[in-house]
Amino acid sequence: MRTMQPNDIELLKSAQQSDAGTLARIYEEYSPAVFRYAFRLLGSSQIAEDCVADSFLGFLTAVEMGKGPQENLKAYLFRSAHNWIVDFYRKKSHLDIDLDDDFIDSFVNVEFEAENRIRVIETIKALDQLTIEQKEVVLLRYSEGLDNKEIAKVIHKTQGAVKALLHRATTSLQKDLEYETNK
Amino acid sequence: MKRISDQSFERELEKRLQELSSTEGVYPLLSTEVRNKYLRKANMISRHSVSKLTVSRHKEWNFPILKELKMGTLATIMIILGLMLGGTTATAYAAQDALPTDTLYPVKLLTEDIQFDLTGNTAAKLELALEFAETRISEIIQLKEEGLMPPEGVYAELENQIQQAILLSTQMGESNLEPALLQIRDRIQDQLKLMDGTGDGSILLRTRTLLQERVQLIETGLGNLNGFYFEAQNGWENTPLMNQGETQQNQIQNQNQEQNPGNNQSPTTVIDYTATSEIQNMNGTSGGNENPGSGTSTKTPYQNGSGTPTVSGGKK
Numbered sequence: 320m321r322t323m324q325p326n327d328i329e330l331l332k333s334a335q336q337s338d339a340g341t342l343a344r345i346y347e348e349y350s351p352a353v354f355r356y357a358f359r360l361l362g363s364s365q366i367a368e369d370c371v372a373d374s375f376l377g378f379l380t381a382v383e384m385g386k387g388p389q390e391n392l393k394a395y396l397f398r399s400a401h402n403w404i405v406d407f408y409r410k411k412s413h414l415d416i417d418l419d420d421d422f423i424d425s426f427v428n429v430e431f432e433a434e435n436r437i438r439v440i441e442t443i444k445a446l447d448q449l450t451i452e453q454k455e456v457v458l459l460r461y462s463e464g465l466d467n468k469e470i471a472k473v474i475h476k477t478q479g480a481v482k483a484l485l486h487r488a489t490t491s492l493q494k495d496l497e498y499e500t501n502k
Numbered sequence: 503m504k505r506i507s508d509q510s511f512e513r514e515l516e517k518r519l520q521e522l523s524s525t526e527g528v529y530p531l532l533s534t535e536v537r538n539k540y541l542r543k544a545n546m547i548s549r550h551s552v553s554k555l556t557v558s559r560h561k562e563w564n565f566p567i568l569k570e571l572k573m574g575t576l577a578t579i580m581i582i583l584g585l586m587l588g589g590t591t592a593t594a595y596a597a598q599d600a601l602p603t604d605t606l607y608p609v610k611l612l613t614e615d616i617q618f619d620l621t622g623n624t625a626a627k628l629e630l631a632l633e634f635a636e637t638r639i640s641e642i643i644q645l646k647e648e649g650l651m652p653p654e655g656v657y658a659e660l661e662n663q664i665q666q667a668i669l670l671s672t673q674m675g676e677s678n679l680e681p682a683l684l685q686i687r688d689r690i691q692d693q694l695k696l697m698d699g700t701g702d703g704s705i706l707l708r709t710r711t712l713l714q715e716r717v718q719l720i721e722t723g724l725g726n727l728n729g730f731y732f733e734a735q736n737g738w739e740n741t742p743l744m745n746q747g748e749t750q751q752n753q754i755q756n757q758n759q760e761q762n763p764g765n766n767q768s769p770t771t772v773i774d775y776t777a778t779s780e781i782q783n784m785n786g787t788s789g790g791n792e793n794p795g796s797g798t799s800t801k802t803p804y805q806n807g808s809g810t811p812t813v814s815g816g817k818k
Contacts, residue, residue: 337547337548338548338692339544339545339548339692339693339696340688340691340692340695340696342541342544342547342548343541343544343692343695343696346537346540346541346544350532350536350537350540351532354529354532355523355529358529358530364530368532368533368535368536371532371536372536372539372540375536375540376539376540376543379540379543379544379547382547383547435521435525438518438521439521439522439525439528442518442519442521442522443522457515457519458519461512461515461516461519462516462519462520462522462523489508489511489512489515492515493511496514496518497504498504498505498506498511498514
């Protein structure tokens with residue numbers, strides 16, 4: 320289980336005092352992870368950038384108003400991004416926007432070891448078989464290192480629901496990645 | 503099918519997702535535009551936060567009537583400016599977002615001057631000088647992002663505000679000199695950090711160099727507090743660091759000339775970048791300054807005859 324690092328406590332303390340250097344550090348530290356998460360769920364770098372911009376600017380507005388995260392900065396930022404994504408998909412269903420999945424396009428031409436390339440493509444394809452919610456919990460758990468309690472906060476669900484989602488997701492991934500587990 | 507335990511599969515999944523994150527080219531890079539937008543807002547709220555502290559520290563109004571009014575500093579200033587300008591306070595408020603190329607910019611500087619003059623406490627004045635310096639940096643970055651060349655006066659103002667802060671640090675008593683210098687150094691370093699990723703080019707290079715020189719000067723002071731304090735009281739003539747700053751500045755100006763052929767600056771707008779002369783002016787030790795404590799000469803670029811009030815008198 321991930322516990323709050325002293326680093327986070329210091330960051331939050333100075334952030335609440337609107338220290339410019341700390342606010343800059345928070346962006347440097349967390350924006351790449353939030354961007355990866357948003358990009359993987361939205362499938363477009365442009366839309367993912369809008370999500371990151373709104374999430375981080377929203378965080379600054381909260382700090383300015385003396386609100387903002389009290390204990391878990393990382394979970395707070397992912398939660399903001401999650402809310403943005405949920406809202407986006409809600410609107411999308413009305414507007415019927417076509418998303419260009421540029422995720423695979425973005426690295427098709429990149430040179431890296433053949434074996435690594437096969438594994439990466441395999442993983443992405445397996446992830447794409449998951450529902451948005453399953454994909455979210457898998458990314459938060461195994462890519463960003465959040466525990467079930469933190470994930471529950473991010474996606475507004477109970478820890479039991481998170482556990483169930485993770486179970487269904489890993490079962491699907493095992494099948495697609497051709498693993499057989501010992502039950 | 504590969505046979506594996508549940509725990510091992512979790513580890514395998516973790517490994518695969520780490521590979522995705524760490525493999526170059528899999529994820530696109532987040533654009534610097536988002537970062538710049540965030541840092542601008544961070545800088546702005548940080549400055550506002552300093553303003554609030556300054557107001558709460560403020561103990562004494564110079565004008566008895568204002569003491570009675572018990573209003574926020576800015577609101578009070580807006581009323582004074584409104585009266586001075588013979589109109590409403592709306593103009594004065596509108597000026598607060600003005601950039602150096604805007605007509606209302608002199609009103610913004612005038613607002614700052616009044617705010618500075620109304621502040622009695624040296625520590626609060628120092629905070630204000632730093633806040634105004636940060637505003638100048640933010641203006642330079644904004645102009646650069648809009649593709650505009652910042653007027654010479656903005657750099658002079660920036661330099662003036664930092665010198666003002668350094669000078670004020672020496673007026674807070676010998677025992678307070680070190681924390682005050684550290685405060686100034688940290689704030690300048692924060693600005694340098696915020697400028698990372700805002701791009702390169704002569705405009706930002708010049709700003710960075712100016713800030714780095716000031717950090718260097720402060721570091722020198724921190725290394726020899728007694729000497730720094732003594733020199734502050736007796737003038738900073740022939741300080742090697744200041745002369746070095748002059749040389750670096752000349753190099754940057756030469757570089758600007760090369761990068762912007764045809765962009766010749768009028769001799770009247772060329773600012774004397776030797777920090778020595780400005781500190782001497784502030785100290786009144788140069789002998790030739792009739793108005794010691796004034797930074798008037800640095801503000802002439804804004805006296806543009808555009809019908810807007812010109813700025814007179816420096817921050818004392």
